[in-house]
Amino acid sequence: MSNENKIEIEKxxxxxxxxxxxxxIEIEKxxxxxxxxGEEENEKxxxxxxxxxxxxxxxxxxxxxxxxxxxxxxxxxxxxxxxKGVDFSSFDIEDYIEGYQGHTRMDRLLFIAQRSEIHQQxxxxxxxxxxxxxxxxxxxxxIVEKYSDVLQDEKxxxxxxxxxxxxxxxxxxxVLETNLKKAKENVNQEGIRDxxxxxxxxxxxxxxxxxxxxxxxRAKESTNDPVEIVNCCLSAIKTAMEGKSYSHISSYLNxxxxxxxxxxxxTNGILRTINGFLSITSREFKTAAHQFINAPGKxxxxxxxxxxxxxxxxxxxxxxxxxxxxxxxxxxxxxxxxFKNYLELVPEMRDIIYNFYESKYADFVEGLEKIKPQLLxxxxxxxxxxxxxxxxREKAIIQYFSPYLTLDMKKMAxxxxxxxxxxxxxxxxxxxxxxxxxxIDQKNKILYGTRINKRSQTFQEVLxxxxxxxxxxxxxxxxxxxxxxxxxxxxxxxKVMMGGENMNFMNMQLLNLMxxxx
Amino acid sequence: xxxVLNIIFxxxxxxxxxxxxxxxxxxxxxxxxxxxxxxDLYLEQLHNGHHTLGCLFLLAAKAQAKNYFLCKRLAEIxxxxxxxxxxxxxxxQSIQKLQKTSELTPAHPYLMLVSLCxxxxxxxxxxxxxxxxxxxxxxxxxxxxxxxxxxxxGGLIWAILKQYDRATHFFELNISFPANILSRIVLESxxxxxxxxxxxxxxxxxxxxxxxxxxxxxxRQFCGPYLKFKQFFENSNSLELNELVVKFxxxxxxxxxxxxxxxxxxxxxxxGIQRLTKTYITLSLEFVAEKFGLGSVINAxxxxxxxIEKGEVFAKIDQKKGEISFHDDPETYQSSKVGIRMDKEIQxxxxxxxxxxxxxxxxxxxxxYIMKKMKEDYxxxxxxxxxxxxxxx
Numbered sequence: 001m002s003n004e005n006k007i008e009i010e011k012x013x014x015x016x017x018x019x020x021x022x023x024x025i026e027i028e029k030x031x032x033x034x035x036x037x038g039e040e041e042n043e044k045x046x047x048x049x050x051x052x053x054x055x056x057x058x059x060x061x062x063x064x065x066x067x068x069x070x071x072x073x074x075x076x077x078x079x080x081x082x083x084k085g086v087d088f089s090s091f092d093i094e095d096y097i098e099g100y101q102g103h104t105r106m107d108r109l110l111f112i113a114q115r116s117e118i119h120q121q122x123x124x125x126x127x128x129x130x131x132x133x134x135x136x137x138x139x140x141x142x143i144v145e146k147y148s149d150v151l152q153d154e155k156x157x158x159x160x161x162x163x164x165x166x167x168x169x170x171x172x173x174x175v176l177e178t179n180l181k182k183a184k185e186n187v188n189q190e191g192i193r194d195x196x197x198x199x200x201x202x203x204x205x206x207x208x209x210x211x212x213x214x215x216x217x218r219a220k221e222s223t224n225d226p227v228e229i230v231n232c233c234l235s236a237i238k239t240a241m242e243g244k245s246y247s248h249i250s251s252y253l254n255x256x257x258x259x260x261x262x263x264x265x266x267t268n269g270i271l272r273t274i275n276g277f278l279s280i281t282s283r284e285f286k287t288a289a290h291q292f293i294n295a296p297g298k299x300x301x302x303x304x305x306x307x308x309x310x311x312x313x314x315x316x317x318x319x320x321x322x323x324x325x326x327x328x329x330x331x332x333x334x335x336x337x338x339f340k341n342y343l344e345l346v347p348e349m350r351d352i353i354y355n356f357y358e359s360k361y362a363d364f365v366e367g368l369e370k371i372k373p374q375l376l377x378x379x380x381x382x383x384x385x386x387x388x389x390x391x392x393r394e395k396a397i398i399q400y401f402s403p404y405l406t407l408d409m410k411k412m413a414x415x416x417x418x419x420x421x422x423x424x425x426x427x428x429x430x431x432x433x434x435x436x437x438x439x440i441d442q443k444n445k446i447l448y449g450t451r452i453n454k455r456s457q458t459f460q461e462v463l464x465x466x467x468x469x470x471x472x473x474x475x476x477x478x479x480x481x482x483x484x485x486x487x488x489x490x491x492x493x494x495k496v497m498m499g500g501e502n503m504n505f506m507n508m509q510l511l512n513l514m515x516x517x518x
Numbered sequence: 519x520x521x522v523l524n525i526i527f528x529x530x531x532x533x534x535x536x537x538x539x540x541x542x543x544x545x546x547x548x549x550x551x552x553x554x555x556x557x558d559l560y561l562e563q564l565h566n567g568h569h570t571l572g573c574l575f576l577l578a579a580k581a582q583a584k585n586y587f588l589c590k591r592l593a594e595i596x597x598x599x600x601x602x603x604x605x606x607x608x609x610x611q612s613i614q615k616l617q618k619t620s621e622l623t624p625a626h627p628y629l630m631l632v633s634l635c636x637x638x639x640x641x642x643x644x645x646x647x648x649x650x651x652x653x654x655x656x657x658x659x660x661x662x663x664x665x666x667x668x669x670x671x672g673g674l675i676w677a678i679l680k681q682y683d684r685a686t687h688f689f690e691l692n693i694s695f696p697a698n699i700l701s702r703i704v705l706e707s708x709x710x711x712x713x714x715x716x717x718x719x720x721x722x723x724x725x726x727x728x729x730x731x732x733x734x735x736x737x738r739q740f741c742g743p744y745l746k747f748k749q750f751f752e753n754s755n756s757l758e759l760n761e762l763v764v765k766f767x768x769x770x771x772x773x774x775x776x777x778x779x780x781x782x783x784x785x786x787x788x789x790g791i792q793r794l795t796k797t798y799i800t801l802s803l804e805f806v807a808e809k810f811g812l813g814s815v816i817n818a819x820x821x822x823x824x825x826i827e828k829g830e831v832f833a834k835i836d837q838k839k840g841e842i843s844f845h846d847d848p849e850t851y852q853s854s855k856v857g858i859r860m861d862k863e864i865q866x867x868x869x870x871x872x873x874x875x876x877x878x879x880x881x882x883x884x885x886x887y888i889m890k891k892m893k894e895d896y897x898x899x900x901x902x903x904x905x906x907x908x909x910x911x
Contacts, residue, residue: 439797466863479695
């Protein structure tokens with residue numbers, strides 16, 4: 001194993017050891033807290049003490065191995081797996097990756113390689129090409145070693161490239177450092193900002209995301225020009241997105257948007273899309289849809305290092321299909337001039353939306369299935385695809401049934417491309433969740449729309465509300481009376497009486513009364 | 519009190535002043551009542567023959583306080599001697615005679631207790647039907663334990679009579695009373711509350727907001743198996759529920775709640791079938807048997823027949839084809855019965871709102887309240903003056 005990996009694992013072992021130590025301290029505390037009630041208990045206590053002492057001395061070999069095992073298991077659990085059950089053959093990697101630039105190419109290719117079995121080899125090869133354009137030696141090493149059995153040609157580490165890159169980074173680093181020092185000595189604001197920015201780019205290329213963020217934020221603070229600030233923020237956001245640090249993304253996004261609020265900058269578009277991206281991660285799909293649709297505005301949208309204009313079309317269209325109702329769909333998509341241009345870039349998505357709107361369900365379902373592989377292989381959308389697909393399907397079913405009073409379930413099953421049994425299960429689930437107002441005639445396989453008798457419903461509601469009101473009011477009156485009479489459930493007063501016995505409140509009262517009797 | 523005695527002495531001699539004395543004594547009734555403990559002293563001072571009116575008032579005051587103690591002793595004695603039913607009628611009559619309208623007296627819980635012991639609920643139901651919410655602890659000597667007991671026993675009686683809705687209400691009252699500590703009665707009420715609310719509505723409602731924090735916190739601590747039962751019921755898994763009851767058999771048994779628990783499990787099936795009426799118009803018996811694990815078609819038919827007879831579901835069974843067809847609730851709310859019912863309920867609501875108005879008027883004249891209000895007004899006035907000064911400066 002390489003040195004860096006070893007350090008990582010040792011760190012993990014240290015953390016595990018700390019945890020074990022904490023546990024031993026707890027066990028000792030428990031052991032001492034227990035009251036010894038018998039000989040057996042005494043023996044147990046001393047045993048535990050002994051164990052505690054042993055553990056304190058240091059972890060045994062067995063325990064170290066156990067910890068290593070745990071670390072490995074955890075790593076294995078977080079491993080990305082292939083997506084099964086979907087045919088990815090229609091997906092063209094080169095077409096997909098064409099629009100992107102910079103690091104995002106690398107990340108997206110890796111994502112595809114890990115999810116699609118068919119494309120793994122090709123994607124990995126393209127990934128290696130990309131990674132060699134950066135200075136990220138660690139990533140290169142990690143991936144080549146991990147997938148060495150899949151990569152047949154490029155199996156070995158390209159040591160030449162590694163050495164060259166090391167030398168290169170060392171010399172670039174020296175140059176950049178001296179530049180920055182000079183700028184600081186001369187108190188050259190422009191120079192300082194530029195120096196910090198360049199160092200940030202340098203670390204970003206190396207894959208050291210933390211340092212990159214550090215320098216980007218210094219660059220941002222050393223200037224007052226809003227355009228420059230937004231630029232620094234965007235670089236920071238790019239870094240944070242690669243590192244999946246959502247808190248950083250949102251803080252830099254806020255800073256950038258504050259500065260560029262009033263100005264009509266070209267970067268406003270990309271900032272809005274990043275907002276949309278954050279909404280997706282927090283599962284606010286409707287807000288995200290709005291943000292993507294309104295992102296470009298009148299300006300041309302250009303920031304291929306994170307999202308392309310195709311992405312806007314896909315994300316905006318897909319999210320709005322899942323979350324908008326009919327009128328919203330019409331207003332925001334079909335009548336929206338600016339967004340239409342972006343939708344045209346992805347004709348499949350456009351067709352799906354139009355088919356849905358015009359109730360052409362067979363084509364709609366077909367188109368939806370066709371576009372699924374592409375969405376599943378998109379880095380940011382993949383984990384939400386299934387959920388959104390279920391939502392879209394539900395909406396389609398509800399819309400399909402809405403004009404009918406009675407509907408033949410066989411026809412419905414055919415139109416939605418499923419069997420009669422499956423559609424019956426889907427329908428009964430929807431009805432049980434109150435999303436569909438209907439009843440199933442299982443004998444004749446017909447779905448009936450319900451005519452709710454509003455009059456009886458009103459009567460029922462009124463009568464139950466009346467009963468509820470009367471009960472609650474009486475309960476409150478009772479409570480008011482209790483409080484007025486100063487009656488609460490409280491600890492009974494204990495008083496010592498002649499004879500030394502403790503008597504409670506009730507008995508006191510009784511005694512008084514009895515005395516009154518005599 | 520001394521004054522009263524003097525006036526009794528003075529005026530007991532001639533007939534005219536007796537009238538005055540009567541009116542005077544009536545006014546002073548409150549003072550006389552408060553002297554409960556020392557009434558004997560004063561009685562000795564008055565001679566029965568000469569001062570009859572005075573004696574009468576004093577004796578009446580003495581009687582009121584003692585009456586309820588009598589009730590309790592009566593109940594205890596009857597239970598000890600295994601004739602609880604003997605106490606029912608006397609207690610009922612004492613309630614009727616001594617009770618002001620809608621008032622809760624100490625005799626109430628003992629009547630309930632005695633009815634439970636003798637398993638004779640006809641009288642108790644009459645008393646339970648009347649909604650009680652007035653309390654005058656000074657006059658009646660009622661204490662909080664008796665209040666809790668009344669609602670606990672009352673809830674038990676309603677549950678035995680299968681009126682789970684009312685039982686739930688009584689137990690809920692117990693749980694939400696003002697409290698500083700958790701009482702055993704409240705704890706048991708909560709346990710039964712879970713079961714009866716499941717039996718009446720299929721779910722356990724959130725505790726009312728007036729429930730004291732002490733009660734809420736401690737309830738969770740002591741009712742572990744019950745809360746698990748509630749969770750499993752909500753997940754509608756009858757197998758798990760059965761296992762849970764078997765596992766905690768002794769816990770439920772100790773609290774005498776096994777019967778309720780088993781009823782709840784049966785209820786799960788009923789709820790499931792009722793949910794089906796929402797989604798289906800016709801259904802095959804096979805489907806029902808399969809979905810609820812009833813074993814055979816015959817079992818399913820039996821269950822649904824039972825439910826139809828009890829009016830828990832509205833359906834028809836076609837035995838030849840093995841199908842059930844559900845139809846809507848045939849109640850159309852158009853009969854005169856409904857009209858009469860609405861009238862009665864509207865009247866009750868009007869009465870209630872009158873009561874609230876009275877309570878409001880009483881509070882408004884209450885000296886403590888007036889003082890508080892005056893203080894508040896004074897403070898807020900001062901504050902607004904300070905604000906104005908600041909603005910001007």
